[in-house]
Amino acid sequence: MIRYGIVGCGHIAKKHVEAIRAAEGAELVAVCDKDPERLAPFAVDGVAGYGDLGEMVKQADVDVINICTPSGLHPALAIQAAEAGKHVVVEKPMALTLKDADLMIRACKENGVFLSVVHPNRFRPAMEELRKRVETEAFGTLSHANATVRWNRNQEYYDQAPWRGTKAMDGGVLMNQAIHNLDLMLWMMGEVEEVSSYHATRVRDIETEDTSVSILRFKNGALGVIEAAVTLYPRNLEESLSLFGEKGTAIVGGPTANWIQAWKFADLTDSQAEETIHRIHEEPYGKPGHQRLIEDMTEAVAQGRPPVVSGMDGYRALALVIACQQSAERGRPVRMEELERNPGVKA
Structure with missing residues (x-):
């Protein structure tokens, strides 16, 4: 079984719980949220609850961390999970800047873990x-x-x-x-x-x-x-x-x-x-997109192959959004090559 932990017990986390429980070969073992009231309904039926991600990755036997927090919190949590040797599933958008997305991709690559961004509509x-x-x-x-x-x-x-x-x-x-x-x-x-x-x-x-x-x-x-x-x-x-x-x-x-x-x-x-x-x-x-994505990540971890929806896929979608935002702000067309990136990443 590939063991999953969820960070962020808001609305979207419910879809992740359902997806993990429905996916063959996957098991939800831990959840994390700094708000005890949000955490409580998820930390049931043998699922351990934690108030801090650092505590969860140290104590829980987890293979994959699913990040379901507000978007601006994704990068720091993804990097923390990767540095703890955990594979990462992150809700869209993966980050709000390309520099942060770059750091996420690098952290996963350097620590030998997979990164998958939640774009479940591909499975419709x-x-x-x-x-x-x-x-x-x-x-x-x-x-x-x-x-x-x-x-x-x-x-x-x-x-x-x-x-x-x-x-x-x-x-x-x-x-x-x-x-x-x-x-x-x-x-x-x-x-x-x-x-x-x-x-x-x-x-x-x-x-x-x-x-x-x-x-x-x-x-x-x-x-x-x-x-x-x-x-x-x-x-x-x-x-x-x-x-x-x-x-x-x-x-x-x-x-x-x-x-x-x-x-x-x-x-x-x-x-x-x-x-x-x-x-x-x-x-x-068809089968729920979140479930298909979790099934794919479960197979990817078990087989040692990259997930179908990769970190770079999430990066490209993010880059397009940022290019549109910059064009609107600057009042002129923006070429993708103009976007500010950390060295070594090319979308």
């Missing part, structure tokens, strides 16, 4: 099907892509915890909500060369942006558009990823990007396309 059945179409070059030359997140996060959402909506701990709509969709876009389209962005705080009383629009140029020459907002009334409206090429059109969308809304390819008949759409619509969610 529709996204896996879309990835196959990209890998087999069914689109031909890709012309452009569109990533859209039109969600509602009302003021009560931000007021429920002091870190939400802050620059130091949250990072804004691109960093905290849309980064999953940006990861998917990068997974499908490849590396970005340049971005041009506008950000605004139109509705919510927060430090960060609640609305963002960006235009991208990919290294392969394709173009892209990102639209992200948490201002939709009265509830989530849409999360979608659209890809367009000389031989294919695909849109995966819905309130969450789980359903195929367009599926046209030169190498597929209408009946073949409809069969795929029907199959995905019969089971749009």
Whole structure:
């Protein structure tokens, strides 16, 4: 059994508990939170509870540490876990700066442990099907892509915890909500060369942006558009990823990007396309993404091979968010090569 410990007993930790308990070969043995009231409901059924990560890694027999704290706390905890010889699963975004993400990657590499960033949307059945179409070059030359997140996060959402909506701990709509969709876009389209962005705080009383629009140029020459907002009334409206090429059109969308809304390819008949759409619509969610990610990390540790969603995958998504933020702040396009990094890391 691969033994897991969770740091941070907030809302997202519940998904990690469920994922670990459902994953074959995985076992939850310890949880950690400095707040005894948050810790108590998780430290049950033989799971040891700790108020400090240092105490947990010394006393608990743990192989993997899952970091579920506010985003700004991820780097220090990941480095501490790695230096204790523990593999790391960290919630998105992995960090709020590239320098911190670099330090996390280095710490894991130097201590011989794996780092996986939680981008579970890659495991959605529709996204896996879309990835196959990209890998087999069914689109031909890709012309452009569109990533859209039109969600509602009302003021009560931000007021429920002091870190939400802050620059130091949250990072804004691109960093905290849309980064999953940006990861998917990068997974499908490849590396970005340049971005041009506008950000605004139109509705919510927060430090960060609640609305963002960006235009991208990919290294392969394709173009892209990102639209992200948490201002939709009265509830989530849409999360979608659209890809367009000389031989294919695909849109995966819905309130969450789980359903195929367009599926046209030169190498597929209408009946073949409809069969795929029907199959995905019969089971749009599949096995929970967090569970798939934990199962992958469990196998990675047991087999000694890297996890499917790596630290560098998380790094690339973070770099795209930061490029968009810097473009909006500077009022001009930003090339990815301009981003400030620690030496030795290239996204």
